[in-house]
Amino acid sequence: xxxxKLEKNWAGISLGIAGLFVTxxxxxxxxxxxHAPSNVETIDSAKxxxxxEFAEDKLGAHRNANGSITVRMVAGRYGFYPKELTLPAETExxxxxxxxxxxxxxxxxxxxxxTMIVPGYVAQVSTAFHHAGDYPVLCNEYCGMxxxxxxxxxxxxxxxxxxxxxxxxxxNHG
Amino acid sequence: MDNAAEKKLxxxxxxxxxxxxxxxxxxxxxxxxxxxxxxxxxxxREVYYASVSTHGVLMGFVLTTFFIMGFGYYxxxxxxxxxxxxxxxxxxxFGVALTGVVLAALPLxxxxxxxxxxxxxxxxxxPLFYIGATLLVVGSWFWCVSMIVxxxxxxxxxxxxxxxxxxxATTANAILWLWxxxxxxxxxxxxxxxxxxxxxxxxxxxxxxxLFAWTLHPIVYFWxxxxxxxxxxxxxxxxxxxxxxxxxARAAFILLVVFSLPIGFHHLYMDPEQGHxxxxxxxxxxxxxxxxxxxxxxxxxxxxxxxxxxNGGKGLFGWIAALPWNNPMVLSIILGxxxxxxxxxxxxxxASYAMNAMVHNTAWISGHFHLIFGGTTIIMYFGIAYYFWxxxxxxPLFCPSMAIAQLWSWFIGMVIMTTPWHILGxxxxxxxxxxxxxxxxxxxxxxxxxxxxxxxGLILVVSAGMLVYNLYKxxxxxxxxxxxVEYAEPIHAVKDLPSYLNSFTLWNIxxxxxxxxAFGYPILQFFLMETFGSGRWGV
Numbered sequence: 201x202x203x204x205k206l207e208k209n210w211a212g213i214s215l216g217i218a219g220l221f222v223t224x225x226x227x228x229x230x231x232x233x234x235h236a237p238s239n240v241e242t243i244d245s246a247k248x249x250x251x252x253e254f255a256e257d258k259l260g261a262h263r264n265a266n267g268s269i270t271v272r273m274v275a276g277r278y279g280f281y282p283k284e285l286t287l288p289a290e291t292e293x294x295x296x297x298x299x300x301x302x303x304x305x306x307x308x309x310x311x312x313x314x315t316m317i318v319p320g321y322v323a324q325v326s327t328a329f330h331h332a333g334d335y336p337v338l339c340n341e342y343c344g345m346x347x348x349x350x351x352x353x354x355x356x357x358x359x360x361x362x363x364x365x366x367x368x369x370x371x372n373h374g
Numbered sequence: 375m376d377n378a379a380e381k382k383l384x385x386x387x388x389x390x391x392x393x394x395x396x397x398x399x400x401x402x403x404x405x406x407x408x409x410x411x412x413x414x415x416x417x418x419r420e421v422y423y424a425s426v427s428t429h430g431v432l433m434g435f436v437l438t439t440f441f442i443m444g445f446g447y448y449x450x451x452x453x454x455x456x457x458x459x460x461x462x463x464x465x466x467x468f469g470v471a472l473t474g475v476v477l478a479a480l481p482l483x484x485x486x487x488x489x490x491x492x493x494x495x496x497x498x499x500x501p502l503f504y505i506g507a508t509l510l511v512v513g514s515w516f517w518c519v520s521m522i523v524x525x526x527x528x529x530x531x532x533x534x535x536x537x538x539x540x541x542x543a544t545t546a547n548a549i550l551w552l553w554x555x556x557x558x559x560x561x562x563x564x565x566x567x568x569x570x571x572x573x574x575x576x577x578x579x580x581x582x583x584x585l586f587a588w589t590l591h592p593i594v595y596f597w598x599x600x601x602x603x604x605x606x607x608x609x610x611x612x613x614x615x616x617x618x619x620x621x622x623a624r625a626a627f628i629l630l631v632v633f634s635l636p637i638g639f640h641h642l643y644m645d646p647e648q649g650h651x652x653x654x655x656x657x658x659x660x661x662x663x664x665x666x667x668x669x670x671x672x673x674x675x676x677x678x679x680x681x682x683x684x685n686g687g688k689g690l691f692g693w694i695a696a697l698p699w700n701n702p703m704v705l706s707i708i709l710g711x712x713x714x715x716x717x718x719x720x721x722x723x724x725a726s727y728a729m730n731a732m733v734h735n736t737a738w739i740s741g742h743f744h745l746i747f748g749g750t751t752i753i754m755y756f757g758i759a760y761y762f763w764x765x766x767x768x769x770p771l772f773c774p775s776m777a778i779a780q781l782w783s784w785f786i787g788m789v790i791m792t793t794p795w796h797i798l799g800x801x802x803x804x805x806x807x808x809x810x811x812x813x814x815x816x817x818x819x820x821x822x823x824x825x826x827x828x829x830x831g832l833i834l835v836v837s838a839g840m841l842v843y844n845l846y847k848x849x850x851x852x853x854x855x856x857x858x859v860e861y862a863e864p865i866h867a868v869k870d871l872p873s874y875l876n877s878f879t880l881w882n883i884x885x886x887x888x889x890x891x892a893f894g895y896p897i898l899q900f901f902l903m904e905t906f907g908s909g910r911w912g913v
Contacts, residue, residue: 201621201875202866207672211622214668218661225657225727229650234728236643238650240899244906302496302911303579305644305735309802309816314731316645318579319496319908323646336814340735340804342490344497344913345419348807353814 237315239324248274248300261287263366268292275317276300278346280337286355288362289329297323305341308354316341329356375858380451380458383465385766387444388759390472391437392842395752398432399838401425406791406831410824411809422808423488423913430491431482433748435510436475438597441755442551443468443517445600446544448762450521452859453538454528459520467516470509478506488913490806492586493566495577496908501570508562511555521548529877536871539620540607540861543627547599549878550631553885554596557588557638557893569910576907580647581900587638588893591660595634597747599627601754605674605707608761610862612703615681618673620864624875626673629666632881633659636892640725644734652896657727659892664725667718671711678707680865702777706757709785710750717746720796738799740806745792753784756841762859763848770855772847776840783837791830794823 228234248254254274260282261271269291274281276299287293297306299319307314315323329335339350357365405425408416447458458464481487481500489499525537525545537545561582569577606623610616617623639656642648682693698704720742724730733739760777764770771777799805801819810817874880 201868201870201872202619203621204619206676207619207622207669210672211665211669214665214672217668218664221722221726222658222661225661226654228728229654235650236653236727236731237646238648238653239646240649240903241646242903242905245908246906302908303494303583305804307735307802307804309736312731314644314734316642316735318583318646320578320906321580321646334814336802336812336816338802338804338812342423342494342497342806344911345423345488348419348809349811351812 237323237325239322241322241324242320243298243322245299245301245319248298253296254298260285261293268294271295273297273306274300275304275306275339275350277302277344278339278350280306280339280350280352283352284355285352286357286362286365287329288359289332289356290359291362292326292328294324294326297325302343303341304339304343304350306337307340308335308337311335313337314340332356332358375455377451377457379461380448381766381768383458383461383468384444384448384762387440387447387468388762388766390475391440391444391755392759392845394432394436394440394475396838396842398429398437399835401429401432403831403835405429406827409808410828412825412828417809419808420485420488423490424482424485426806427488427490428479428482431478431507434491434593434597435507437752437755439471439510439514442547442596442600443471443514445603445758445762446517446521446548448766448859449540449544449603450524453541453861454524456524456527459523459527463516464520467513467520469513470516471513474506474509474511474513476506477502477509480506492590493561493582495566495569495579495582496911497913498570498910501567504562504566504570508559508567511559514551514555518548518552521545536620536868536876538861539617539623539864540603542624542876543599543603543606545878546627546631547596547603549882550592550599550634551596553635553889554589554592557585560588561585576909578900578905578907580645580905581897583642583645584648584893584896584900587641589638590641591638592634594743594747594751595630598751599630600758601710601751602627602630602670604703604754604758605670606677607861608758608859609674609703609707610677610681611860612701612761613678613681613697614685615677615862617862617864618676618680619866620868621871621875622669622673624871626666626669628875628881629669630663632885632888633663633666635885636888637663639892639896640727640730643727643730647900648896652892654727656892657725660725664718664722667714671714674707675711677862678704700774700778702760702774702781703757705778705781706753709781710753710757713745713749713753713785713788717742717750721746733799735805736799737803737805738796741792741795741799744795745788749785749788749792753781756781756784759841759845763845764855765857765859767849767851768855769848769851770853772844772851776844780837780840780844783833783840787830787833787837789830791827791834794826794830798823 259272261269297317299317304317313327315325317323335354337352337354408422451458481503487499487503489497565577565582568574637656637659639653640660679693682696685696687693687696803820
């Protein structure tokens with residue numbers, strides 16, 4: 201068998217390149233906790249309206265004891281509910297998404313708020329917004345004829361503004 | 375060698391492939407125009423999604439499968455110098471696959487299967503769509519059996535001899551496809567068909583996505599292996615040179631087969647039904663499978679350099695100019711490698727576990743696979759077609775200069791179409807939208823790119839027309855042509871090949887272990903935890 205020296209060197213270099221990429225990915229995952237959204241948690245998508253967590257009056261933003269915020273959202277043809285929502289900037293926000301029908305994807309462009317929403321499962325993503333403004337929330341997985349019409353809006357305001365808006369406490373349904 | 379029957383077999387497969395390609399290309403142009411929103415009278419989401427679904431099935435499943443089968447039969451026949459084993463069996467496979475295509479085409483064209491070529495349950499298509507798709511795969515299994523039988527026949531008659539490289543690669547692809555198609559076959563047979571026929575009421579979309587991910591990555595290597603086979607075994611000869619290393623080529627094909635299989639979860643990075651650890655494991659495997667492509671790039675370019683220097687090219691880059699750029703196959707590889715560099719870069723972004731969140735399911739993804747599949751993989755199918763058509767029909771190529779113009783226009787059209795597509799993705803445009811309806815300023819930034827893409831689509835459809843026209847006129851030609859496929863010789867004759875580079879026994883065991891590790895628990899978990907299936911949803 202004949203393997204040229206140049207080829208051996210190149211194979212070594214290739215291995216080095218792939219190794220470098222893998223090291224960076226593993227480093228960012230395990231040292232900095234940067235993960236793809238993974239949350240193996242099942243839910244009966246046909247009974248969301250009866251569930252303790254995703255019934256209609258439970259949706260939207262909820263303040264947690266540690267100052268972070270949990271947002272519960274339902275995706276269904278063709279919208280994300282609640283359709284309007286105001287959230288604070290510079291705050292740890294955990295989104296919990298469920299589908300009431302088919303597979304959807306949700307992406308807020310220019311942010312890392314992106315996940316698939318598979319019926320039967322709860323998708324969870326944690327992020328923080330650094331800039332105030334209107335963020336479109338777009339469905340990015342084909343879900344039927346109205347796929348291109350499936351979107352909503354999230355308004356991000358400064359932390360102080362948000363506190364003022366939510367002084368009287370309770371759910372923020374916009 | 376009298377191989378008229380083999381020629382007919384290969385040519386018939388090729389015509390189904392390129393006929394489907396021509397039809398799908400026209401649909402592609404319609405789609406890029408429709409989605410731009412500049413031509414209101416064309417707007418119809420029903421037609422759009424029926425077209426997208428059909429375009430995907432024709433390009434991804436029909437063009438590829440029939441091309442690969444036709445190519446494989448002829449490679450087996452000409453490298454092994456054996457007649458195709460049991461021609462009735464081969465034609466039966468062809469008939470089963472074609473019946474499947476026709477059955478699937480009915481609901482597709484009637485808008486009853488607008489679920490895209492990736493199925494997406496709990497969206498439900500007409501049962502005929504799933505049954506047709508299954509028959510297409512079953513037909514391709516006939517081909518796999520033929521390839522493996524012929525490989526064994528030859529090995530039995532030539533013990534300890536190295537299997538000719540092109541046939542080694544083709545057998546590797548047959549084995550790869552059997553492993554690959556098992557995932558989608560399980561999804562279709564145990565989930566989709568019983569559910570679509572009403573035998574079971576619910577379907578677990580998480581399990582369905584996991585099974586589809588089993589297939590979704592290695593299927594692109596099934597499509598790519600004929601292209602790489604041509605890179606290694608046909609192009610060096612056409613360029614006027616030799617293959618730089620036969621052994622490294624075998625190693626690359628083995629790595630492709632072994633490592634393309636256990637890595638499908640990079641399609642599920644953003645999914646909720648699989649855990650971090652499994653995704654990271656598949657991410658590492660995804661980077662391992664870049665190795666055979668790095669090796670291929672090196673060996674193939676080294677082979678081209680040998681040819682360029684033999685043709686009188688001097689200096690560091692002079693050999694590039696000395697290549698026969700007017701040979702369709704050589705031009706195909708040059709343009710294909712250029713697209714591979716950019717498409718490969720995009721692929722590394724997609725493969726990067728966390729960075730993928732930025733581009734997942736955006737227009738970037740559609741741009742990426744059009745560049746690397748529609749570009750690199752398919753342009754070599756064209757190169758092979760231009761080389762094979764005169765041999766198979768016994769008539770000279772109708773217009774060689776049109777072939778050169780066609781390859782350039784395909785490359786230019788693909789660049790003009792996919793560059794804006796990538797940018798649209800970075801600007802947040804979701805994939806597979808038939809129109810832009812978001813009341814947000816972001817969408818204004820999309821418009822110039824939508825316009826540019828239309829020009830790319832126009833160039834591509836003209837190019838597709840030139841290909842089909844040239845092949846058709848060649849077939850009808852009156853002059854005669856005598857020739858046979860010539861395979862490249864390696865610069866160092868293959869001697870003392872270790873059995874692990876000449877046999878797949880060991881590698882099948884390795885694949886079995888890898889698949890058990892990579893997919894065993896991730897599939898088992900659906901039966902261990904309490905899951906809730908979904909009912910049937912129309913589109």
